[in-house]
Every structure is written in C-alpha cells, then in structure tokens.
C-alpha cells in the first residue's frame with residue numbers, strides 16, 4: 001500500500017508494517033486452504049488480538065489500542081491488500097466494538113470490550129433475515145421481557161463471522177410499534193445461550209475464506225441487562241448513527257483492493273508476451289492500466305478527504321454514501337478490466353485476480369446496497 005497518504009505518520013507506519021507482517025505470516029500462506037473449508041481456524045482471532053490488530057480504535061481503558069479511525073483504516077487496508085479477509089475485523093472491531101462503546105453501559109463496556117480486544121470473544125452483527133435485508137424494518141425476530149430476561153425467537157441469515165462468533169449483537173423487535181420504532185439491539189453471549197444454533201457455512205460466490213452462517217434463536221434467554229442503550233426501541237437509530245463510519249471502512253477496503261488488482265495486473269502484463277512483445281507494450285493495455293490507476297487515485301483522494309472529515313466529526317451521511325457506492329462500483333469495474341488483461345489465466349482461481357473478482361462483487365450489496373446509497377444522495381439533493 002502507498003504510504004504517502006496525507007494522514008500517515010510514524011506511529012501509523014509502524015502499525016502498518018506490523019499488520020502487513022502479521023497477514024503475510026499468518027494468513028497469506030493459508031488462504032487457499034481456508035477458502036476450501038470456507039473459514040479460518042478460531043485461533044486466528046487470538047493471534048490477531050495478541051498482535052494488537054483487534055479493537056485498535058477502542059480506548060485503552062477497555063483493553064483496546066487507544067487509537068482512532070486511522071489506526072483501524074491502516075489495519076483493514078493491509079488485511080484487504082493481502083487478501084487476508086478470512087476474519088472480519090471490520091465487523092468485529094469496526095462495527096460491533098463501536099456499538100458497545102457508543103451505546104453500552106460502563107458495565108457492558110468492561111464486560112465485553114477487553115475480551116473483544118484479545119479475541120477471546122468474536123463479534124458478529126445479526127440484522128438480516130430471509131424476509132428483511134435492505135428493508136430492515138420488516139424483521140420478524142422478536143424478544144419479549146420475562147422478569148429479568150429477554151426471550152428471543154427468530155432467525156438471521158448471511159451473518160459474517162457466523163461460525164466463530166460468541167458475542168452477537170442481534171436486531172430484534174421488542175415492541176409492538178410498527179417499523180423502526182420497535183427495534184432494539186440485544187447482545188447474546190452464545191457460549192451460554194441455550195436454544196442458540198448456527199446453520200452450516202453458506203456456500204458463497206466469493207469471500208470463500210470468511211465464515212458466513214445462518215443463526216437461529218429458539219427461546220434464547222438473555223439477561224435484561226444485555227440491551228444496548230438505556231431504553232428499548234432505539235435499535236434502528238443506533239444502527240443508522242454508526243453507518244457513515246461503517247461505510248467509510250468499506251470504502252477504505254475497496255481502495256486497498258483496487259491497489260491489489262492493479263499491482264497484480266501490472267506484474268502480469270509486464271511478464272506476459274503476446275505477438276512477440278510484453279502485453280504491457282500494447283496500447284490497449286497501457287490505456288486500460290492508465291485508466292485503472294487514475295480511478296484508483298481519484299478514489300483514494302476522495303476517501304482520504306472523507307477520512308479527514310470523519311476525524312473532524314464532519315462526515316455527513318450523503319457523503320459517506322457517495323464514498324460507499326462509488327468506490328465499490330469503481331472497484332468492480334477495475335477488477336473486471338484487470339481480469340480481462342489476464343486472459344484465461346484470470347479465470348483460474350489459482351490467480352489472485354480471479355479470487356478478487358469473486359470477492360469484490362458483494363461490496364456493491366452489503367453495508368447498504370448501492371442503489372440505497374444513491375437514494376440517500378438524491379434525497380439530500382432534493383433539499384437544496
């Protein structure tokens with residue numbers, strides 16, 4: 001990854017070096033085996049925790065790294081560039097840990113954050129259901145208060161880190177109110193949750209090294225104190241408030257993957273000979289590479305500008321939506337062009353560009369489908 005970023009400093013450069021070495025040592029040699037079995041081993045989490053790569057932007061008082069979004073960004077960039085996304089640090093550190101930090105009581109923060117930082121707990125966020133994805137307000141999983149306990153019934157699908165997760169933030173209906181108002185976030189410690197069950201690992205087009213499961217809740221009892229936030233019915237607002245930050249993490253990863261695709265392809269077109277000359281000597285190749293690099297640089301500049309705004313607390317929802325849809329859309333186009341330049345080899349899973357091609361497709365769907373991002377931007381335009 002290019003270290004000449006406006007916000008890089010010596011401390012972040014050291015973190016980047018450490019992260020790169022970790023992923024190259026622990027993940028890269030195992031990528032194909034983990035893709036074959038659709039998951040990484042559980043101890044990758046504790047190894048990442050020991051290396052200081054989990055909860056980098058959680059305060060030290062709760063066991064985290066004491067850093068900020070930049071620390072998180074450096075780590076996920078290296079993870080994405082090295083194609084080591086066999087465990088979703090974005091979900092674990094970037095999303096769930098921040099829900100707990102933002103909405104948790106002091107007791108909840110002390111109970112869960114230190115264990116998330118070591119990897120003793122692995123986090124997942126469970127919102128999506130078979131009948132409710134984009135339209136989250138239609139979720140059916142519900143919880144009713146029974147004395148000192150919530151009792152949860154329902155199921156969730158497409159849950160990242162689903163196999164290893166033992167701390168799951170579950171979006172449930174707790175009230176009879178229609179739509180968003182009845183949604184709450186409950187934290188389930190799955191190791192002790194009778195009635196909790198995981199489905200088999202889902203067979204995905206890409207990201208095959210990352211565990212994704214259905215989760216089932218059959219009258220699962222959760223202490224009343226595991227509600228996130230002071231009162232029920234705030235779950236939808238809590239989810240929405242965190243979205244700009246989460247979407248920036250997706251955009252950061254997207255640019256890192258653009259860089260990997262371009263670097264892979266540059267190497268390939270320099271050494272591949274066609275009609276007696278390197279592929280890179282052909283004008284079409286040169287122009288395609290020039291286009292890809294230009295788009296990646298523009299994406300990087302936009303993302304860095306968004307990051308600067310985020311650090312100042314000035315990143316608004318439509319701008320984060322722009323970063324999410326445009327970087328993921330551009331990523332998919334760049335990877336497609338890069339694969340084309342690999343010819344038939346680009347279709348072989350042995351080649352990183354083939355695996356990237358499959359991996360990147362979902363980025364236009366999750367974290368809010370790109371069509372939804374455009375709706376957000378358009379709604380904001382209407383106000384002008």
Ligand SMILES: Cc1cc2nc3c(=O)[nH]c(=O)nc-3n(C[C@H](O)[C@H](O)[C@H](O)COP(=O)(O)OP(=O)(O)OC[C@H]3O[C@@H](n4cnc5c(N)ncnc54)[C@H](O)[C@@H]3O)c2cc1C
Nearest residue numbers: 125126127128132133134135158159160362366367369371
């Ligand atoms: C690999 C993977 C990992 C995931 N990880 C998680 C996870 O950890 N936790 C979790 O809760 N969920 C997770 N998801 C679920 C993901 O967030 C949903 O798939 C996503 O929200 C879309 O929901 P859906 O699949 O039900 O599609 P639908 O909501 O049915 O949407 C289908 C399509 O309709 C279009 N569309 C939808 N709404 C609009 C609109 N308003 N305007 C215009 N067009 C629209 C879009 O093209 C969209 O792609 C994951 C999904 C995948 C594939």
